[in-house]
Amino acid sequence: PSLIGQHRGFFYGNSSGIDVDTNYLTGQSLVRKSPKVTSQVALSDAVLAGEFKFIYVYGTNPALTLPNQTAFRRGLVKNDVFMVVHDPHWNETIEFADVVLPATSYLEKEDIVVPWSHWHVRKSNRVIAPLGESKDEIEVMVGLAKRLNTGSEMVYEPPWEALEKAFDGALAKDTFQQLLDGNQVQMKYKPLDEYQTSSGKIEFVSESDGKKGSTDFPYFEPTKTGPDEYLLLNSAVREYTHTQFQDIVGPIPAIVWINPQDAEKNGINNNDEVFLANTLGKISASTQITDDVPVGVLWSPKQFPGKNGVPFNTVCPSTPQHLGGGPVFNSTVVRIESV
Template identity: 30%
Template structure:
């Protein structure tokens, strides 16, 4: 049994072709809790309706400001839609889990999180569930001393200083000094092709999957008005790389490597350096040519520093789609 809530792996995870192959397994029963019929939901055995922000209580923080926001539901859940929190509570009860917090309402859970965090985080001083419910948006508690990070010159390191030598990294068997290492994929050989990025017609390009202008990763990428603003799925190529591969501006191209391929429209521009291709992430496969997006080419290898993803350590060969 595989249960998805919130993620969209068939679209947003690397090596998407392998993920799709896994989702097609006959021995796998997949449940997707979703608001929309996403690429992932299309492979589900059961799709459970999820509430939107208009229908459930939530607590929000953000990257771009220093406020906490309380989300008041504007309407009752439509049909049989349930929030992630309510589904978790129902599952916990059905499975016999008795921990009290698993059976709390969303409001009770938010109160518990605020109380527990406030005990060791001075930025939440004076911020309570009741205040959030009354005011909607509440700024974090900053003093003149804490408003500017590290204004006192101390950093969260053993010495309190900026440390170029990191003992913690050395303990993990990693280089304790900052250094550049060529990504593993770039060091590999593939037959007679040199995998060092370059401008020759047989050389691969480094594919960077940047953020789109009109979507938030894959969120809202199914909205026709935003799709129209974003335009057709595209890849930006430097004129030097385009000429070497016989690619014309506006023509369809194939990006491919050993993991998979996708078809995109070429935008020839000097905004990208030679040896690099840039294609925005987030496109749903069902809204992309041939039902594939750039994550059919990205690597699922994990980085050595912290096991994070390596989306941008990705080499692709580019050719005109007209070549077949």
């Protein structure tokens, strides 16, 4: 947008535009030592390499979502790795856990969810009391801190007091008490003529990354495929949010779309079982022949759990993108093999 004179013109998220002090909530602003940060995309390699001996999982299902699943799962089953999963639903990651803790769902706890696509926020009230032995994340963390005799006061600060401090100056005209009383309030937004860059301006090339040889503008680098190789694309399907709701509507379907010309070339009919394979592993899927994908391209629903316990992300590489460090799920190259 900036190339044609648009001051603002695209949207990715507004987390950097609001003024909630998340560093205070995480405790980052109260400690001197910065925590170690590992790329989520490359986490499978780190786990396999033994970088983590204790893993605590909550709010995610990495045994389906992380790329390079073979490496991740091999790392989890090592004898010197201990994993705890804290979740309201039984999922694939729990199968690898040493301890499973039941978590409260959004219906069983009070919370404030800061929006990422608009500026209005309201307190989320609890509908029912926590069922069984389920506990929310804060209750578990405080309980662990007490067992470990952690003396830091920030760990034991009542959560709503911590939130009030973090929201200081973050609301446009309302008070935090009005938010607690159930009113819809509006967040204050940072000035639109300021940018979260080192120069405070729109930068077509990063001052820091530019020294590493980056070009002025992003460019498209086509994924290379060899003879009898295919580009495997994936995307979400409407019944699921990532891997959620499989316990309600059933597993994400293990299917693959294939162009009629590619199907004929490989002697494939509708609903045939095939393997999609590369150097990382192989997954099985049922074929659906369609003109909705071009020649040389396959498509599957993302993160399907797969047949025989081998998930889709087994064949996805764990190499982070050069720009931004994101995943390369849609740069996955596979061969088609007979079952």
